[in-house]
Each structure stands twice: as C-alpha cells, then as structure tokens.
Amino acid sequence: MTAFAMTIDGQPITPSETFDVINPATGGLAGKCPAGSAEDVNAAVAAAKAAFDEWSQQSDETRRQACRDMARVLGENAEELARLLTTEQGKPLGGLGSRFELGGCQAWAANTAELELPVEVVKDDNEGRIEIHRKPLGVVASITPWNWPLMIAIWHIAPAIRAGNTVVIKPSPYTPLSTLRMVEILNTVLPAGVLNAVTGPDSIGPVLTSHPDVAKVTFTGSTETGKKVMANAAGTLKRLTLELGGNDAGIVLPDTDPKQVAEGIFWGAFINSGQTCACMKRLYVHDSIYDEVCTALVDFASRIPMGDGMDENNVLGPVQNAMQFEKVRELVEDAKANGARVLLGGEAPQGDGYFYPITLLADVTDGMRIVDEEQFGPVLPIIRYTDVEDALTRANSSSMGLGGSVWSKNIDDAAALALRLESGSAWVNSHGGLHPNAPFGGVKQSGIGTEFGVDGLKEFTAIQTLHR
Structure with a gap:
C-alpha cells in the first residue's frame, strides 16, 4: 500500500501514528493517513512564516509562473490523482467525476496565474498623488472539505500563492490522501515552505485556525463548523473567507x-x-x-x-x-x-x-x-x-x-x-455552474467573503494606501 506523508518545509513528514481512510464504495481501506499533532501544525506554520519573508518579495512574474507551473504538473499527474481521489472520495473517474475535478484544478490554477492587481491611482494632481497598493497577508490556513477535496484546495491555494502568501492546508480526515499527494507534487515547482500540508483528526483544526502566526483562514464546509472556525479566528482578528452550506x-x-x-x-x-x-x-x-x-x-x-x-x-x-x-x-x-x-x-x-x-x-x-x-x-x-x-x-x-x-x-x-x-x-435554466472569473460566495449563513477572479484574489491581500 502507498505510504503517505505530510509536507512541511518541502520535506515529507511521517508521524508514527496513522488513521484509516475508508473507500466509500467498498467499505474497505483506501489507505493509511499520517495522524499529525499540534506540534506538526506549529512546525508547518513556522515553515510557512519563514518562507513568507522571501516569497512575498518575489516579482509578480515569478508568482504568476508558479501558478502556471502548478497547472502544468497537475495536468501531468492528473490520472494518478484522479484514481486516488475516486478511491477515497467515491466519485466516478469519468463524466463529472474525478477527471473532471482534476481538469477544474488545472483550469483554476492557470486562470489565477493571469489575474492582476495593478496599483490603483485615486488622485494625481498638483496637490499630490494617492496610490492603493495590495500586499500579501502572510500565512494562510486552508481547511478543505471531503466533497471536492482537490478542486477546493486549488481554489484556496492558487490565489493565496499568486498574491504572495504562504499556505498550510489541512484536508478533511475523510479524504486526505489525494491532497497529500497533490501537495507533494506541487512542491516540485514551489520553494520549500510556501505550501505545507498537515493531516490528522478534527482536533488539530483549531490549533491551526487560532494560531497567532496565521494571518488568514479560508474554510469551505458546513455552516456550523464555519461558526467554530470564525470563533477560533476571533482571538487574533484573522481575515476570513468562509464558503459554507447551501440549501x-x-x-x-x-x-x-x-x-x-x-x-x-x-x-x-x-x-x-x-x-x-x-x-x-x-x-x-x-x-x-x-x-x-x-x-x-x-x-x-x-x-x-x-x-x-x-x-x-x-x-x-x-x-x-x-x-x-x-x-x-x-x-x-x-x-x-x-x-x-x-x-x-x-x-x-x-x-x-x-x-x-x-x-x-x-x-x-x-x-x-x-x-x-x-x-x-x-x-x-x-x-x-x-x-x-x-x-x-x-x-x-x-x-x-x-x-x-x-x-x-x-x-x-x-x-x-x-x-x-x-x-x-x-x-x-441551469444550476451550479462556476467560472474562474465569476465571483462566488454566499449571503446570510452561507458564508463570508468572495472566491474566484480578481475579487477573490483581493481577499488574500491587505490594502496599503500610499500618499506621496
């Protein structure tokens, strides 16, 4: 059986403890997942924080190329990831299933590469010039669900990295294996520490979402869990994007x-x-x-x-x-x-x-x-x-x-x-279709914030207004 590892600072990490991931189509074993601890979360955040200093200073073209490279390696490894995804998530390989999901991963990463956030000039006259600059936030914590685990991960990862942030992702314990493998693949084209992955029981989630060195949490999942994430983030007033339940x-x-x-x-x-x-x-x-x-x-x-x-x-x-x-x-x-x-x-x-x-x-x-x-x-x-x-x-x-x-x-x-x-x-005359450039988010208790396109990219930045 394939051995799976967390990725921290570009290195595979294999704790002694594991937990079983079940194949929902058979009830059998899909694989054994590393059971990370609070210490592993702390190490991943520390690695991401250290990497942020250099990554945030990289040129716009370097970050753009990183997203292009992510799209490329996702395509090169799409069939392996699709089969692993089907094994642990259950969706079919064909049709609107796992291969479709991997196609979405590539499309969103490639599209995010071409997004731009130019400096906005709001005043430029003899009294002076005022510019709006968008700057990366820092370490982004990504918490992903079990229904579209890889595509939603890319929805979180690609804009965060494009904007100059670093990431620690924790996938659902129901479907962690494909995310671990995807992060391993993406690390072949990213500097060490820019993208880290930790897995384990739900109990390590609050360690990540309340961590003082995490600047933003982006979470996709149920409304009730989203409320808990929001409460955990409140202590340090973290930025939040919450895409929650729908009826x-x-x-x-x-x-x-x-x-x-x-x-x-x-x-x-x-x-x-x-x-x-x-x-x-x-x-x-x-x-x-x-x-x-x-x-x-x-x-x-x-x-x-x-x-x-x-x-x-x-x-x-x-x-x-x-x-x-x-x-x-x-x-x-x-x-x-x-x-x-x-x-x-x-x-x-x-x-x-x-x-x-x-x-x-x-x-x-x-x-x-x-x-x-x-x-x-x-x-x-x-x-x-x-x-x-x-x-x-x-x-x-x-x-x-x-x-x-x-x-x-x-x-x-x-x-x-x-x-x-x-x-x-x-x-x-349709329902549920999404596009990388069309903003997506909920109102009422379906979430806070926006994903996709320029509006979604802005969610991973802070405004700095320069008066000169």
Missing part, C-alpha cells in the same frame, strides 16, 4: 417545457451525488406542470447508473461517509413518514459501500426536514406552488443563501426573478 432552491415557471429542462435540473441537483454546496436542494414547480416535471425527471434519472467509481460505466458514486449516509437516510424516512411520495429510490440497497439511490420525492411541503435542512446527498424534494410570488418567498425563507435558479422559456422574466433570489449566485 439552494430552483423555481420552475409555468411556461417551462418539462422535457427540455429535465436533464439540466437533474445535474443541478445530483452532480457529485448531490454532495455539493451549490447543488439544487429544493425544487419549486408550478402546479400546472408539476406532474409533467415529475415524470420527466423520473424518466431521465432512472437511466443514470450508480456504483463503484472505478467502473467506467458508472456516472454517480456513493455518499462519501457513514455519517452523511445516515443523515440522508434519516431525512428521507422523515419525509416519507410525513406524507412525501417516493417517485424514485427512497430505500438504501443492501451490500457494501455507502450507496443511497437517486431519490425523487413528490408531495413535499415546506416545514418538512428534507426541505428545511440541507440533505447533501442524492435526494431532491419537488414542491408544488401556484403563485410565483409565494414560491419566491418560500425559496428565500432559508437561513442560507448560496445559490438559486429560475427555469423558464422567457429568459428576461426568469432573470428578473433570479435577481430577487437572496443568494450569492443565481442561474437561469
């Missing part, structure tokens, strides 16, 4: 052709087996086409194969871990007990792995847990409405506000309604 709503307007939108709605809800913060988690459908939309979704979804991601024929994989599997099962059972009608799925099969079938639920109402809570799995509740304004009110009733979508033949009307959604991102 995204889609609204299907009465002029929509159910057969034309079924595929788009399906992938908006079920990409990565529904384990995506910006997946559609609630679908509001006008009463006049409700039954037709349900039929069209069942027809499309019933043809999607689910199974072990190493089988190239499978399109969706398992729920990633036992805890999440039980939450999905519990929410579906609660919905069934409260009158939901199962159109497809609804019962976990016997056998190995954390497979929960594609599940479509009709006759669901607001107030059911499956609507009010983020299920984060392969389940879509379909909710009937008769008045568009009422549907909008219900869509906006969530404490979360990551994304939302409107579906209609009339693009202008749909866009006007989408702009009234209380969400950081809104889509028309």
Whole structure:
C-alpha cells in the first residue's frame, strides 16, 4: 500500500501514528493517513512564516509562473490523482467525476496565474498623488472539505500563492490522501515552505485556525463548523473567507417545457451525488406542470447508473461517509413518514459501500426536514406552488443563501426573478455552474467573503494606501 506523508518545509513528514481512510464504495481501506499533532501544525506554520519573508518579495512574474507551473504538473499527474481521489472520495473517474475535478484544478490554477492587481491611482494632481497598493497577508490556513477535496484546495491555494502568501492546508480526515499527494507534487515547482500540508483528526483544526502566526483562514464546509472556525479566528482578528452550506432552491415557471429542462435540473441537483454546496436542494414547480416535471425527471434519472467509481460505466458514486449516509437516510424516512411520495429510490440497497439511490420525492411541503435542512446527498424534494410570488418567498425563507435558479422559456422574466433570489449566485435554466472569473460566495449563513477572479484574489491581500 502507498505510504503517505505530510509536507512541511518541502520535506515529507511521517508521524508514527496513522488513521484509516475508508473507500466509500467498498467499505474497505483506501489507505493509511499520517495522524499529525499540534506540534506538526506549529512546525508547518513556522515553515510557512519563514518562507513568507522571501516569497512575498518575489516579482509578480515569478508568482504568476508558479501558478502556471502548478497547472502544468497537475495536468501531468492528473490520472494518478484522479484514481486516488475516486478511491477515497467515491466519485466516478469519468463524466463529472474525478477527471473532471482534476481538469477544474488545472483550469483554476492557470486562470489565477493571469489575474492582476495593478496599483490603483485615486488622485494625481498638483496637490499630490494617492496610490492603493495590495500586499500579501502572510500565512494562510486552508481547511478543505471531503466533497471536492482537490478542486477546493486549488481554489484556496492558487490565489493565496499568486498574491504572495504562504499556505498550510489541512484536508478533511475523510479524504486526505489525494491532497497529500497533490501537495507533494506541487512542491516540485514551489520553494520549500510556501505550501505545507498537515493531516490528522478534527482536533488539530483549531490549533491551526487560532494560531497567532496565521494571518488568514479560508474554510469551505458546513455552516456550523464555519461558526467554530470564525470563533477560533476571533482571538487574533484573522481575515476570513468562509464558503459554507447551501440549501439552494430552483423555481420552475409555468411556461417551462418539462422535457427540455429535465436533464439540466437533474445535474443541478445530483452532480457529485448531490454532495455539493451549490447543488439544487429544493425544487419549486408550478402546479400546472408539476406532474409533467415529475415524470420527466423520473424518466431521465432512472437511466443514470450508480456504483463503484472505478467502473467506467458508472456516472454517480456513493455518499462519501457513514455519517452523511445516515443523515440522508434519516431525512428521507422523515419525509416519507410525513406524507412525501417516493417517485424514485427512497430505500438504501443492501451490500457494501455507502450507496443511497437517486431519490425523487413528490408531495413535499415546506416545514418538512428534507426541505428545511440541507440533505447533501442524492435526494431532491419537488414542491408544488401556484403563485410565483409565494414560491419566491418560500425559496428565500432559508437561513442560507448560496445559490438559486429560475427555469423558464422567457429568459428576461426568469432573470428578473433570479435577481430577487437572496443568494450569492443565481442561474437561469441551469444550476451550479462556476467560472474562474465569476465571483462566488454566499449571503446570510452561507458564508463570508468572495472566491474566484480578481475579487477573490483581493481577499488574500491587505490594502496599503500610499500618499506621496
């Protein structure tokens, strides 16, 4: 079995203690991960702090080239990383799975390389000149989740390094192996100490997020954990970017052709087996086409194969871990007990792995847990409405506000309604698509700060105003 190591100051570190990482498709062992300690976190932060002095002074072109080099080596090692990712995360190799994720890693690193933060001149006259300079912050702590572990890591790492910061990353203990290997690969093109990785139980996370030598924390994960990260960072007033949970709503307007939108709605809800913060988690459908939309979704979804991601024929994989599997099962059972009608799925099969079938639920109402809570799995509740304004009110009733979508033949009307959604991102006739140059972030309890593009890059800098 492959031996995995943490990376601190460019060197492999292998603590004597390890923990098991489970393959969610089989229930077997994906690998053994180093169990780092608070001392390892301190060493990684010290290495990053020491490297920051020199890295922050490097030219803009040097940092730009570093991101280009990261994109290149990610491409050169994409198949190895994709297979490791599938083994520990469960998503299929093909389709919108692990190879797709590695493609996203390359695209974001390459795009970040070309971003620029020029000096802004706000005044230049006979009274003087005022310039706005953007400077790196210092050590950035990156805490990443288990659903898109590599792509989200690059979302954190690339802009931090491009802006002149150094990084210590701690991946989820459910999916640490691919991140460890990726950091090892990236260290072949980065100076020692610029990018460090520590792994271990959740208990070492607060050591990192409260560390006095960490200038910024960027975290992607659940809202409840995000609140804890924020509390840990408060003692030293660290900068924060928090991309947290979502309970995204889609609204299907009465002029929509159910057969034309079924595929788009399906992938908006079920990409990565529904384990995506910006997946559609609630679908509001006008009463006049409700039954037709349900039929069209069942027809499309019933043809999607689910199974072990190493089988190239499978399109969706398992729920990633036992805890999440039980939450999905519990929410579906609660919905069934409260009158939901199962159109497809609804019962976990016997056998190995954390497979929960594609599940479509009709006759669901607001107030059911499956609507009010983020299920984060392969389940879509379909909710009937008769008045568009009422549907909008219900869509906006969530404490979360990551994304939302409107579906209609009339693009202008749909866009006007989408702009009234209380969400950081809104889509028309699609859901969840992201672009490296399009700012991404949540409102309400879906997060703080912005990722991607120039706006996301600015989050890794401090403003210094120069009067001369």
